[in-house]
Amino acid sequence: MRHLTAELAEVWRFRALFLQLVRRDLKVRYKNSKLGFVWSIAPPLMQVACITFAFKNATTFAANFDSYSAYVLAAMIPWTYFQTAVLDSSQSILMMYGVIRKVYMPREIIPLATSVSNFIHFAMSWLVFFAYLVFYLRAPLLPTLIWFPVLVLAQFFLVTAASLVVSCLNVFYEDVKYIVTVLFNLGLFVLPIMYLPEQVLHSPTMRSLWGGWAARIYMWNPLAVLISGYRKCMLEAPHPSVLGGNAAAPFDPGSVLAILGVSFVALVLSYVFFNARKWRFVERP
Amino acid sequence: MSGSPKPSIRLAGLRKTFVLQHRHAGSLKAAMLSIFRPPRLERREVLRGIDLEILPGETVAVVGRNGSGKSTLLSLVARVYKPTSGEVTVNGTVAPLLELGAGFHPDLTGVENVELYGAILGLGRREIQAQFDSIVRFAFDRPDLAEKIDTPLRNYSDGMKMRLGFSIAVHTDPAILLVDEVLAVGDEAFQHKCLDKIAEFQERGKTILFVSHDMVMVRRVAHRVVWLQDGVVLRDGPTADVVDAYMVEPGPSAVAVASPG
Numbered sequence: 001m002r003h004l005t006a007e008l009a010e011v012w013r014f015r016a017l018f019l020q021l022v023r024r025d026l027k028v029r030y031k032n033s034k035l036g037f038v039w040s041i042a043p044p045l046m047q048v049a050c051i052t053f054a055f056k057n058a059t060t061f062a063a064n065f066d067s068y069s070a071y072v073l074a075a076m077i078p079w080t081y082f083q084t085a086v087l088d089s090s091q092s093i094l095m096m097y098g099v100i101r102k103v104y105m106p107r108e109i110i111p112l113a114t115s116v117s118n119f120i121h122f123a124m125s126w127l128v129f130f131a132y133l134v135f136y137l138r139a140p141l142l143p144t145l146i147w148f149p150v151l152v153l154a155q156f157f158l159v160t161a162a163s164l165v166v167s168c169l170n171v172f173y174e175d176v177k178y179i180v181t182v183l184f185n186l187g188l189f190v191l192p193i194m195y196l197p198e199q200v201l202h203s204p205t206m207r208s209l210w211g212g213w214a215a216r217i218y219m220w221n222p223l224a225v226l227i228s229g230y231r232k233c234m235l236e237a238p239h240p241s242v243l244g245g246n247a248a249a250p251f252d253p254g255s256v257l258a259i260l261g262v263s264f265v266a267l268v269l270s271y272v273f274f275n276a277r278k279w280r281f282v283e284r285p
Numbered sequence: 286m287s288g289s290p291k292p293s294i295r296l297a298g299l300r301k302t303f304v305l306q307h308r309h310a311g312s313l314k315a316a317m318l319s320i321f322r323p324p325r326l327e328r329r330e331v332l333r334g335i336d337l338e339i340l341p342g343e344t345v346a347v348v349g350r351n352g353s354g355k356s357t358l359l360s361l362v363a364r365v366y367k368p369t370s371g372e373v374t375v376n377g378t379v380a381p382l383l384e385l386g387a388g389f390h391p392d393l394t395g396v397e398n399v400e401l402y403g404a405i406l407g408l409g410r411r412e413i414q415a416q417f418d419s420i421v422r423f424a425f426d427r428p429d430l431a432e433k434i435d436t437p438l439r440n441y442s443d444g445m446k447m448r449l450g451f452s453i454a455v456h457t458d459p460a461i462l463l464v465d466e467v468l469a470v471g472d473e474a475f476q477h478k479c480l481d482k483i484a485e486f487q488e489r490g491k492t493i494l495f496v497s498h499d500m501v502m503v504r505r506v507a508h509r510v511v512w513l514q515d516g517v518v519l520r521d522g523p524t525a526d527v528v529d530a531y532m533v534e535p536g537p538s539a540v541a542v543a544s545p546g
Binding site for chain 1: 303314316365388400404405407409410
């Protein structure tokens, strides 16, 4: 632990470079088009629109579900953040390879900067969500909204942890980014983005599979917990008819605190993992 | 050495061993498959006990044939590698000259790249802004070049990137400048400016450590030459003596002089 705090002090010493790297990431991201931020949030919004179109027309649950689009958007924003941050960080160290071969810097600031610049974009994306919620859907702001910052913080820890591990592995193994891309394609269906986790938990197949354990394991996925938490703290529960007559489980602060703890532990462990390998990134005779 | 000033760079018993993997698993798939067949590891001792002191104001050239450990030595002074054993002590800020503007981003303008690159070399934003005009003037002395500073870097030629990179590095005003074979950048006029800048550094008492195969350059710039062979210091002394001995050395080193890089 002492060792880790010394490494963090070194990161703090290089904060000017860290801020420049964050600025660079944001500038490059918003520079390639005149519309900047608006353009870069368009893809997830279009995805939400298409999912809403497909599910509203093809499924009965979505057809009866008034705020279905808000539910999809509340899942798509955190999911897009997770994906882009981890994918960007997988390339981040290799992009700076020519520099770290010649100049000293604490190498963790490279994936950390990618994680933070994506976090800033993520935070701004929620403004679009709240605008949609308040001005278009005219939905009330729930008191459980005070848990929203805790969820955001937990997700920042989780994304940074994944970024550290993936950026480090990608230096040594060139296929990491392809594996990650494939997993992300699966995530869109496995995670409760287009549907509600209760539909999985209540489904007769899942309840009987492995003596009920399959459903339990499904909710061990930290991203599923986060997505479910975001929705429940911001949006009113769907009408029981959406869930075949069952009421949705209420917002559970315990699960939010649990995910915060799990994400923090993941962050510490991934930092240990990164530090054990960071000196080998450029070592070639 | 008692009574002399504190050295800028001090290497004591410095060793560096690389662990090479034959049949390196370049992919996660291959790494998983090779769990049952652990790769054969080879240890290569690149530096085998270097003791060296470089005083403030000295310009020291490191020569030696390819694979003698010159670049490894420079990387250890830059703290890019961790020593296997021994110690590297550096007094003062170190600025390495990067090759070809590594660290530049093609989508950012020249101005934005100067800020980023300056930060990489340890400058704060205010320091960069204070030096900005001087950096641009040094890199682009012609007005048709200077007006490109507000356009994205992908519009720059390689020569322009090199000029800008060199200019930022020398403007960071380090106590110690590390140069790895990049002194000869740009056209003849710019090379001349680089040598002038090096001379100015020397006059101001800065320490310069550089690696070169170009003996003309070494004779012109260095006060002292360290000749590395197989990871140990073979000779260390005044430029003329060591370069003369190095040039007449028969065998592989003569080949290395003929084909730098």
